[in-house]
Amino acid sequence: MTTTAKIAAACMVLLALSSCANTIRGVGRDTANAVNATQDAGRSVDRAAKK
Template sequence: MTVKTFATAGLLLFSVVALSSCGNTIRGMGKDTANTVNATQDAGRTVQKAAK
């Protein structure tokens, strides 16, 4: 195998790893956002109950 083949394979492997880690980060941010929305809605319900 030539150096060019090794370099191409290494770049491809690096790209796959980098893109998969980005996907995990985006998925985690989505979960965090959903949890924030849920917590805000729960707090609103608590305030509404307290006001009655």
């Protein structure tokens, strides 16, 4: 492999790893938002049932 090819391969690996980290963080945020929305809906139903 030439030096240019090695550098290009290293850059591709770094890009792939950073993309994975962003995806994992995004999924974590989405999951947390879904949990919060579910809890809020549960509270709304509970309040409506108590009226």
